[in-house]
Amino acid sequence: MNVAHPSPVASTVSRERIRFGILLLPNFTLTAFSGFVDMLRLSADDSDFSKPVRCAWSVVGKTLAPVRASCGIQITPWETFDEAEPFDYVVVVGGLLHSGPQADDETLAFIRRAANEGATIVGICTGVFTLMRAGVLDGHRVCVSWFHYWDFIERFPQANADMLVADRLFVIDRRRISCSGGRASIDVAAAILLRHFDHATVQKALRILLVGEMQKGNAPQPHPPGLEPATHPKIKRAILLMEQHVGRALPLEELACKLDLSPRQLERLFKAQTGKTPQTFAKHVRLRTAAWLLTSSDRTVADIASSCGFSDASHLGREFRKQYGMPPVAFRDQRTGSASDDKESEEYISASGAIS
Structure with a gap:
């Protein structure tokens, strides 16, 4: 399964749009990806055409080789790291921890480069593990799922209790955003979009997704x-x-x-x-x-x-x-x-x- 590219109309739209680069890690969670990108799609346009008017998104990768989700569905990146223009947000979507390869050196370098260029870096689900490996979370609070809390401690023993947050859906700490995953990817996307768009625009997207009101970051995890x-x-x-x-x-x-x-x-x-x-x-x-x-x-x-x-x-x-x-x-x-x-x-x- 491939995700369709945005409409050709994108090339004529103002560059004032908020640009999101979405990086899918091997065995990523499809729900986390689809929830986030659907919030972008439904908030980007006034009507139901899903045109990238207010914001644009692109799936990026080291190569254009398909990336396999944990459920088996494959998504083909739209552009490579070298081809992509700078993004306002780089969103790293993770999934299974103990199956398949981890993010390679080129992927870690891309994340570091985006952070150095001023992009806000977002880790969804176990994407925060890769952000930690990339060294872009120093001095920031990090949200992890309670289910993966001990995995995080085991892999990163330098992390302390004050840094880790395992009791909330997501954490926004300056230019670093982390999310526990699953349905919370919709909530964190809504919180990000509310930084740039009016409440009615974001609320429309939530209602189309039959979500209703978004959960705030300090809401407890399930x-x-x-x-x-x-x-x-x-x-x-x-x-x-x-x-x-x-x-x-x-x-x-x-x-x-x-x-x-x-x-x-x-x-x-x-x-x-x-x-x-x-x-x-x-x-x-x-x-x-x-x-x-x-x-x-x-x-x-x-x-x-x-x-x-x-x-x-x-x-x-x-x-x-x-x-x-x-x-x-x-x-x-x-x-x-x-x-x-x-x-x-x-x-x-x-x-x-x-x-x-």
Whole structure:
């Protein structure tokens, strides 16, 4: 499948248009790409002709060889890096992390060149991993999906908790924009377009896509494992923050401040929604993460204890026995014996982290 080029009328349109260069990485997520580019298409014209009047977009690549999405559909770039004129925005769309090649040196160089020329760089889904490799995120906050948070920490150990944001849909930090992916690509596209166009223009595009109102960047990401969909947004964000800071338990006062609540308000709301205090739930999050690491890695118990905010292996062992009824080593041995055991372990860990 190839994406059609814009109408030839594009050559006669004013250069005042906002120019977007879209870079698709191998095994990119089709939803992230299509949601973003459809917001551009529907906001670019007053009528329903999808002409690039207000903004223009181009799919760029190292070569014109098709790029395969994670679902198998292939998109052919419209122009190469060398052919493309400077862009106002360069949007890097990622997808699968553990399958196929990563961005090559020419791609990283193109991103760095665009950043040096003053373009705003946008990372969607795992596109932020490539931006990090390109070295264009220094001093900026970065939004990652809660699902890929630990992958990011593993690949970029220099990243710290203050830099990473895994509890929001997207983050706009000066000329760097990062988005958790999926449906949020529509929301971040809308936020970008509102920088340049009136609200009615952007709202029209959202309604055509049957989205309604856009989600703001500080809206929480969809609930992680163990959360009911109806959970209060403040509590969703609180638990995402707990997972993001699993190596350092956030004091109640600091957690409440991040949520614009008083500690007393947070405790009342948390107890009403989960039946647990924030401190108790945070400990369960840390134990659930430790259980996952035991079954998905060969890291030592002492290393896992340190990563999950326990003082040492003995501390983790005591708390782990209370939660799972066995020491960490026995849990690992029992749960990693076969593929079926692995599946059972995932279900067990997910259930153990569920809200009671």
